[in-house]
Amino acid sequence: MTNLRIFFVGGLTSYRALFGWLSPWILIPTFLFTPLFQILLFVYIGRTAGVSDDRFFLIGNAVVNAAVPCLFAMGNTIGGERNAGTLPLLIASPASRVPLFLGRALPVILNGFLVAVFALVTGSLLLRVDIPPATWGGIAVAIAACSVSCTGLGLLGAAIALRVRETAVLSNIVLGILIVFAGVNVPIGAMPGWMQGVAEWLPMTHGIEATHDLAAGHRLGEVGGALLTELALGAFYALLGLGLLRWLEWESRAKATLDTA
Amino acid sequence: MRVLRLVGVAWWLQLKIRSRSAFDGLLSLLYPAFFATTIFMMFRQGDAAGPALLSAAVGSSAMGIWSAVSTTAAFALQTERRQGTLELLVLAPQPFALLLVPLTLSMATIGAYSMAATLLWGRLAFGIEIAIADPLIFVLSVVVTVFAIAMLGMLIAISSIRYRAAWALGSAIEMPVWLICGFLVALSDLPAWVRPLSSVLAPTWGVAAMRAAATGQSPWADLGWCLLTAAGYGLIATLVSRWMVHSARSHATLALS
Numbered sequence: 085m086t087n088l089r090i091f092f093v094g095g096l097t098s099y100r101a102l103f104g105w106l107s108p109w110i111l112i113p114t115f116l117f118t119p120l121f122q123i124l125l126f127v128y129i130g131r132t133a134g135v136s137d138d139r140f141f142l143i144g145n146a147v148v149n150a151a152v153p154c155l156f157a158m159g160n161t162i163g164g165e166r167n168a169g170t171l172p173l174l175i176a177s178p179a180s181r182v183p184l185f186l187g188r189a190l191p192v193i194l195n196g197f198l199v200a201v202f203a204l205v206t207g208s209l210l211l212r213v214d215i216p217p218a219t220w221g222g223i224a225v226a227i228a229a230c231s232v233s234c235t236g237l238g239l240l241g242a243a244i245a246l247r248v249r250e251t252a253v254l255s256n257i258v259l260g261i262l263i264v265f266a267g268v269n270v271p272i273g274a275m276p277g278w279m280q281g282v283a284e285w286l287p288m289t290h291g292i293e294a295t296h297d298l299a300a301g302h303r304l305g306e307v308g309g310a311l312l313t314e315l316a317l318g319a320f321y322a323l324l325g326l327g328l329l330r331w332l333e334w335e336s337r338a339k340a341t342l343d344t345a
Numbered sequence: 346m347r348v349l350r351l352v353g354v355a356w357w358l359q360l361k362i363r364s365r366s367a368f369d370g371l372l373s374l375l376y377p378a379f380f381a382t383t384i385f386m387m388f389r390q391g392d393a394a395g396p397a398l399l400s401a402a403v404g405s406s407a408m409g410i411w412s413a414v415s416t417t418a419a420f421a422l423q424t425e426r427r428q429g430t431l432e433l434l435v436l437a438p439q440p441f442a443l444l445l446v447p448l449t450l451s452m453a454t455i456g457a458y459s460m461a462a463t464l465l466w467g468r469l470a471f472g473i474e475i476a477i478a479d480p481l482i483f484v485l486s487v488v489v490t491v492f493a494i495a496m497l498g499m500l501i502a503i504s505s506i507r508y509r510a511a512w513a514l515g516s517a518i519e520m521p522v523w524l525i526c527g528f529l530v531a532l533s534d535l536p537a538w539v540r541p542l543s544s545v546l547a548p549t550w551g552v553a554a555m556r557a558a559a560t561g562q563s564p565w566a567d568l569g570w571c572l573l574t575a576a577g578y579g580l581i582a583t584l585v586s587r588w589m590v591h592s593a594r595s596h597a598t599l600a601l602s
Contacts, residue, residue, distance in 0.1 A: 109510040113517030121520040128530040129384060133391035133401075253372045260379030270386045 087183040094179070095187025099195075102157055102164065115195075119149035119203035120210070126269050127211060136271075139213045143299060144268035146207050147227055147292050150200035151234040151262055155255040157192045158238025161185065162245035163252075172342055175333055182326060185242065189235045189322075196231035197224075215299050222298040222307070229311045230291035233318030234262075237287050239325030246332040246342075262288050287321065290314040351439060355447035356454070363451055373455050374462050377409030381463045384529060385471045396560055402473045403559050404528040406463035407552050410494050411522055413456030418449050418498030419515025422506045426600060435590055435599060442503065442579070442586040449498035453491040460487065478561030486558045489568050490551030493575035497547055500578040503586045528552055547574040 165171040266288035294307035336342040467473040505511035550571035554564035593599040
């Protein structure tokens with residue numbers, strides 16, 4: 085019961101605190117304005133380079149924007165506590181770490197999902213890209229899977245934040261890696277073999293591929309394998325994050341380095 | 346002479362301060378490199394070669410200069426406020442706008458590192474032949490562009506002094522400027538209503554000058570417009586900063602807004 089309370093109430097409280105920080109002055113430019121301009125930028129570069137169609141860049145760049153809240157907000161669950169001076173209280177609390185951090189992940193997943201859906205819907209209207217209405221349900225499932233897997237990666241970033249102060253810099257680097265490797269603007273098949281190998285292990289890769297297939301008329305069942313792989317990757321990174329968090333927390337106590345990272 | 350000394354010494358000091366964090370330094374090189382890598386791959390996929398690829402390399406490398414300035418400049422005065430040095434800047438016996446020139450110039454200088462690194466990356470990883478037709482004029486174009494972007498950064502810094510979440514504003518204008526200033530997309534490919542906006546933005550002229558110098562065309566007209574727009578930013582920033590400082594003094598809100 086206590087764990088459920090920590091999961092839901094703690095997660096919601098943390099999210100509301102995050103939104104106290106994420107005022108509309110931040111929310112609108114970061115979550116609404118930037119994704120749209122990223123889509124427009126790559127659509128126009130794609131036209132200049134003479135590759136692919138607008139729909140390819142629209143889908144890739146809209147879906148990858150789910151990673152923005154998932155990576156930055158999760159990183160901030162530790163970084164924000166440190167800035168507020170509440171990190172020692174969080175670490176000293178007897179609460180189980182799994183519901184504590186997974187509860188914080190749940191609203192972030194929803195946030196990432198809504199950002200990507202907004203970017204995709206608005207981008208398709210702006211660019212007049214036709215995505216058949218019948219495909220939107222499946223696409224929503226694919227975007228949700230991407231948000232879950234990216235939040236798993238964000239949890240790993242949150243753990244690293246126990247050692248690294250510049251969590252925003254770290255999240256920017258991870259986001260850059262996703263933009264290059266996850267098939268956002270260049271199809272995975274057009275990448276060198278070693279890049280394809282890296283892409284296989286990244287969140288977003290399988291979800292974006294599935295979204296392309298769904299928009300092209302494939303049924304949800306046909307992309308089920310890709311979406312399961314996406315979710316499995318998210319679970320892998322989340323477990324890695326929780327494990328690292330446990331180890332770094334122990335090390336911080338042992339070496340008294342919690343607030344000196 | 347005193348003004349030049351002030352700008353020179355403060356620029357060097359700011360450059361050293363900004364170079365302290367290895368993590369930040371890494372980001373200023375890596376972040377534009379991520380975008381450049383994607384763009385090189387897109388152009389490769391489209392079988393671009395020769396001047397088209399060189400043009401893409403110049404444009405994508407110049408993106409780093411703007412990246413280094415946009416977010417950091419918007420947040421520059423908030424940082425001074427947090428450090429407790431904003432009052433000292435306002436009290437200094439020099440125009441407030443002038444004190445911000447070395448600040449944003451140091452940011453743009455770091456962007457110039459990233460430009461060099463991206464060009465090198467394009468050469469080494471993608472085999473792009475960086476055959477600059479007129480290297481000296483190209484370097485001059487880069488210097489003028491760095492200065493002009495620094496002046497634009499100064500205007501942004503002053504305009505966002507009352508905006509607590511200024512970093513979000515700076516971050517949000519990064520990609521629009523890449524797009525509408527023709528870093529990679531020809532202005533003629535953009536909707537006609539965008540072009541007047543592009544023409545008042547100094548990076549448009551700076552990037553056009555760099556591209557002209559790289560491909561052996563005359564960059565002088567573009568350089569002239571670049572300097573003219575930069576001077577315009579300086580003038581506006583001076584007027585706005587006087588008004589802002591006066592308002593902050595009379596309302597006693599310098600540290601609060």
